[in-house]
Amino acid sequence: MGKTIIVTGGAGFIGANFVYLELREHPEDRIVCVDKLTYAGNLETLAEALQNPQFRFVKADICDREAMFALFREEQPDMVVNFAAESHVDRSIEDPGIFLQTNIIGTQVLMDASREVGVERYHQVSTDEVYGDLPLDRPDLFFTEETPLKTSSPYSSSKAGADLLVNAYHRTYGLPTTISRCSNNYGPYQFPEKLIPLMIANALEDKPLPVYGEGKNVRDWLYVEDHCKAIDLILRQGKVGEVYNIGGHNEMHNIDIVRLICQALGKSEDLIVHVTDRKGHDMRYAIDPAKMQRELGWQPETLFRDGIQKTIQWYLTHQDWWQRILSGDYQRYYEEMYAKRIAEGTK
Ligand code: NAD
Ligand code: TYD
Numbered sequence: 001m002g003k004t005i006i007v008t009g010g011a012g013f014i015g016a017n018f019v020y021l022e023l024r025e026h027p028e029d030r031i032v033c034v035d036k037l038t039y040a041g042n043l044e045t046l047a048e049a050l051q052n053p054q055f056r057f058v059k060a061d062i063c064d065r066e067a068m069f070a071l072f073r074e075e076q077p078d079m080v081v082n083f084a085a086e087s088h089v090d091r092s093i094e095d096p097g098i099f100l101q102t103n104i105i106g107t108q109v110l111m112d113a114s115r116e117v118g119v120e121r122y123h124q125v126s127t128d129e130v131y132g133d134l135p136l137d138r139p140d141l142f143f144t145e146e147t148p149l150k151t152s153s154p155y156s157s158s159k160a161g162a163d164l165l166v167n168a169y170h171r172t173y174g175l176p177t178t179i180s181r182c183s184n185n186y187g188p189y190q191f192p193e194k195l196i197p198l199m200i201a202n203a204l205e206d207k208p209l210p211v212y213g214e215g216k217n218v219r220d221w222l223y224v225e226d227h228c229k230a231i232d233l234i235l236r237q238g239k240v241g242e243v244y245n246i247g248g249h250n251e252m253h254n255i256d257i258v259r260l261i262c263q264a265l266g267k268s269e270d271l272i273v274h275v276t277d278r279k280g281h282d283m284r285y286a287i288d289p290a291k292m293q294r295e296l297g298w299q300p301e302t303l304f305r306d307g308i309q310k311t312i313q314w315y316l317t318h319q320d321w322w323q324r325i326l327s328g329d330y331q332r333y334y335e336e337m338y339a340k341r342i343a344e345g346t347k
Contacts, residue, residue: 001028002026002028002029002030002054003026003028003029003030003078003079004029004030004032004075004076004077004078004079005022005029005030005031005032005077005078005079005080005081005235006032006033006034006071006072006075006077006079006080006081007019007022007031007032007033007034007081007083008033008034008035008062008080008081008082008083008084008106008110009034009035009041009082009083009084009085009125010031010033010034010035010046010057010083011033011035011037011041011042011043011045011046011057012035012040012041012042012083012084012087012191013040013185013187013189013190013191013194013224014083014125014185014224014227014228015033015035015083015084016045016046016049016189017187017188017189017224017225017227017228018081018083018228018231018232019031019033019046019049019055020048020049021225021228021229021232022232023049023052023054023055025232026232027054029054030054030055030056031049031054031055031056032056032058032071032075032077033046033049033055033056033057033058034058034060034062034068034071034084035057035058035059035060035084036059036060036061036062036084037059037331037334038086039331040086040087040088040191042189042191042321042325042330042333043057043330043333043334043337044321044324044330044333045189045321050337058071059334059338061102061106062082062084062102062106062107062109062110063101063102063105063106063109064109065109065112065113068109068110068113069112069113069116071113072113072114072116072117073116073117076117077114077117077119078119078120078121079119079120079121079122079123079235080110080114080119080121080122080123081123081125081231081235082106082107082110082122082123082124082125083125084102084106085102085103085106085125085158085159086098086099086102086103086155086158087155088155088191088193088194089129089153089155089156089278090193090278091155092153092154092155092158093153093154093278093279093280096154096158099154099155099158100154100158100161102158103155103158103159103161103162104158104161104162104165107124107162107165107166108165110122111165111166111169111175111177114175115169115173115175119175119176120176121176121177121178121235121240122166122169122175122176122177122178123177123178123179123180123231123234123235124162124163124166124177124178124179124180125180125182125231126159126162126163126179126180126181126182127156127159127181127182128143128181128182128183128184128220128245128247128285128287129151129152129153129155129156129159129282129285130149130151130156130159130160130163130181131143131147131148131149131150131181131285132149132150132151132152132156132282133152133282133283133284133285134283134284134285134286135283135284136216136218136283136284139286141286142286142287142288143181143245143285143286143287143288144245144288144290144291145181145242145243145244145245145291149163149164152280152282153280153282156282163179163181163243166179167179167241170240170241171241176240176241177240177241178234178235178238178239178240178241178242178243178244179242179243179244180230180231180234180243180244180245180246181243181244181245181246181287182222182227182230182245182246182247182287183219183220183221183222183246183247183248183285183286183287184219184220184221184222184285185221185222185223185224185227186221186222186223186224186307186308186311187223187224187225187307187310187311187314188224188311188314188318189224189321190224191325192322192325192326195219195254195257195258196257196261196308196311197315197322199257199258199261200261200265200311200312200315201315201322201326202271203261203262203265203267203271204265204315204316204319206267206271207271208271208272208273209258209261209262209271209272209273210273210275211254211255211258211272211273211274211275212254212274212275212276212277212278212281213274213276213277213278213281214255214274215253215254215255215258215274216253216254216255216283217253217254217281217282217283217284218251218252218253218254218283218284218285218286219251219252219254219285220247220248220249220250220251220285220286220287221248221250221251221252221257221304221307222246222247222248222250222300223248223300223301223302223304223307223310223311225301225302226246226248226300226301226302227246229298229301230244230246230292230296230298231246233292233296233297233298234296237296238295238296239295244291244292244295244296245287245288245289245291245292246287246289246292246298247286247287247288247289247300248289248300248304249286249287249289250300250304251284251286252304255272257308258272259272260308261308261312264308264309264312265312
């Protein structure tokens with residue numbers, strides 16, 4: 001029999017890609033997406049999913065206990081995958097409060113509701129940023145699942161806080177949890193405030209490309225679909241109580257990514273401007289994904305050189321999608337869509 005899976009944050013970048021993967025790969029399962037539709041949530045991204053009878057969208061805040069308990073009682077989910085989070089480091093430096101609220105308290109509420117209905121799995125989508133950073137001059141060092149948590153930003157601290165709470169709920173209450181910690185993702189539907197989509201959108205409009213500091217910082221990039229496939233595997237075959245690191249050994253300096261984007265779009269590198277560095281800027285992230293490969297047979301399928309071309313192509317052919325974000329129009333989609341449905345429902 002098909003399962004009911006609650007997916008939080010499914011109107012965001014990775015959550016939406018995960019929703020589409022699940023609907024495609026597991027058509028017997030029902031996906032219930034919970035999303036508050038913050039500035040980072042875009043219901044237009046889920047337009048196709050909304051046509052699928054196996055998909056339900058619920059606009060709600062994961063911190064809202066009453067709403068979450070009511071939904072969990074109604075849906076009796078078999079599994080929960082928590083993508084919902086405030087996710088942008090720069091915003092966390094400006095205003096940490098909402099990060100603690102959503103990323104930590106929201107996780108607690110979801111786990112309390114999961115305990116009450118007795119889910120078979122609660123999966124927490126975490127990040128490699130909980131391990132802090134690595135020095136540039138030690139390319140032999142990687143984050144393993146045993147690397148101590150040592151965070152730098154309010155964002156990563158809030159994610160680490162949530163991870164500790166997940167482990168506590170497993171040990172104290174026996175909640176069947178798993179945690180995945182992935183490196184930087186790129187691909188379709190990423191909000192144009194993150195490095196790759198921001199640079200593509202700015203380059204296409206001949207706007208300056210703001211590189212923090214010298215651009216020597218290293219990130220370990222993974223195509224979003226590979227991340228989603230890894231989560232799907234953990235959900236169905238992973239061991240309860242475990243942490244899994246996800247990454248594809250694809251380290252790049254920020255400046256090289258920006259240059260590559262300029263080249264691919266036929267734009268001059270004169271658009272690049274070096275701006276004031278991010279406070280507390282992590283130098284290098286690098287994941288050791290050996291456990292995922294050894295225990296679950298997972299391998300990244302998309303090479304960076306192919307994935308980045310696909311991504312650039314996607315932003316070129318979906319200019320409406322990101323233009324509506326830049327203009328703010330995307331935030332009206334929910335009202336338009338649901339005002340129409342409510343009117344139809346009351347006819
Ligand atoms: P995103 O910012 O694109 O999407 C977040 C989604 O969560 C949005 O749809 C937003 O509306 C929703 N949301 C925010 N607060 C909410 C709340 N209180 N209640 C309900 N919904 C809420 O983020 P993303 O890049 O897709 O990241 C998803 C998850 O993956 C996050 O937990 C993030 O920490 C983690 N992660 C991201 C990356 C990356 O490179 N983007 C890498 C590793 C891990
Ligand atoms: P980002 O996409 O915000 O992801 P994270 O900080 O979670 O790794 O940034 C990726 C890298 O790119 C990071 O080192 C900061 C840098 N960066 C810039 O140089 N300029 C920008 O405008 C942005 C958004 C990021």
